[in-house]
Amino acid sequence: MSLESQVSERAKEIHTDGYPMSIGEVISMYREGDIDIHPEFQRIFRWNDGQKSRLIESILLKIPIPPIFVSQRPDGVWDVIDGVQRLSTILEFVGIYRDEEKNLRPPSALLATEYLPDLDGYQWDVGERAFSDVMQRDFKRAKLEFRIIAKQSDANAKYDLFQRLNSGAQLSQQEVRNCLLVMLNNDMFGEVVELAEFDSFLSSVPLSEAKESQAYRQELVLRFFLHAGYAAGVTELPKEFGEYLTDWMRDAARRYGGPDTIIDSRTFEQVFLLLDQALGEDAFRRYDGRRHLGPFSIAGYEFVTAGVVANLAHWQARPDALAEKVRLIWNAPEFKSNSGTGVSPRRRVPRLVNGARSFFAEG
Structure with missing residues (x-):
């Protein structure tokens, strides 16, 4: 044409x-x-x-x-x-x-x-x-x-x-997504906001004031469900991650409330109850073999949440072992080789999500 x-x-x-x-x-x-x-x-x-x-x-x-x-x-x-x-x-x-x-x-x-x-x-x-x-x-x-x-x-x-x-406005990418979600499905927006304020999520995901002000918690809620339902392989995403997440959200809003809805509050709450009990605010902070260091890690969040949600029943039966398993990721090849500043989210997310499912299936 x-x-x-x-x-x-x-x-x-x-x-x-x-x-x-x-x-x-x-x-x-x-x-x-x-x-x-x-x-x-x-x-x-x-x-x-x-x-x-x-x-x-x-x-x-x-x-x-x-x-x-x-x-x-x-x-x-x-x-x-x-x-x-x-x-x-x-x-x-x-x-x-x-x-x-x-x-x-x-x-x-x-x-x-x-x-x-x-x-x-x-x-x-x-x-x-x-x-x-x-x-x-x-x-x-x-x-x-x-x-x-x-x-x-x-x-x-x-x-x-x-x-x-609004792409060039004084809004973060997630603030633009939130506005879109209000127009697409206000009920789903309300649930995402509610989950972003869940006590165990707040406790295990400490964020800077700047991140808090940019609706980053709501983005992390959306990322959780994207990782949970991700069905593709390790091939890099077909578009930049921010655009991919927005398109995924639009599809999730269309399906919300129906038989194939993507949003499952109970599963989200169960995962973060486990992680909060296991490590609290250290759940997504780097571990050097002796102690947890540094700020919240988005790669750590992607790997841990994707792995735990895919093997939730296994870790609910062994909650005492979860803290040690999470600490092991920082030296795990499937995590180390696919995270870090040199790996774009477009490449990182598919590899971490798929690697995490296998990693957390054991132990």
Whole structure:
């Protein structure tokens, strides 16, 4: 197929439209339930009061802000793909924004900004420093640019667009995955978050503050289930690991809740109960023959969890022997030759997962 044919064929799969809409119209749509802001995203997108105030300043001064991307669902409701924080900031400021539990958030107060220092302390309609009727009308008449993916577009279009729009954003790869998962299957997202907070998982996987802030625990939960169900051989992955994990997650979200679901909370909890009891915070730290050293090791995590979950019944019957078996991996050829800085995740993961299953089948 020629390039021109490919362009023509793929372009038919995505139908878009775009037009400006007043903030007043957006407020009405939100009140009527015609636009889904995804309040779950507030766990992921973190704007401080200064950023929120600068957005309101831009609207007041008619400074252009980036367009908001939405996808029209079969029921006609708009799903916000890009622009959640902008819209939630506006709705919170006017006092109508509701959180995940449907509770009304208190109206926000603004801070001084570069061009409008007197904005400090202003609120929409509360107290002495409230917007006048004229300012409220002008604010509601301000226009936001919308880009709409029509409901007849390809089913994956909004997810692909979200990834493209956010690939260079101030989000980690897993934070982008979390947003995708909210849109794909919010129930699965909730279970992943819950497992990431499981006590034995927290105890056996100590992470730096930076990793904690990047949703790395949720990534480790997804990696656990990817390793548990990995069915290919030792050949390197067909794409970079981050992309591979995202594609795997999208498939898992599609299957979640059905007879072939990939997510099994009970198995996850049993594995980490065993590892926490055996070694606690040392479960994935290098062992030099005398003591455990250094930080959490992702290669150690991949090898140990893949091996234990594949042989769970064996180690549940011999929990006292698990600590010594885990300590042996750091000198095991199947681990040492397939880990380290010179081995990419694309090559490392298939080899470690398959090697671990054999290693932990004995002892």
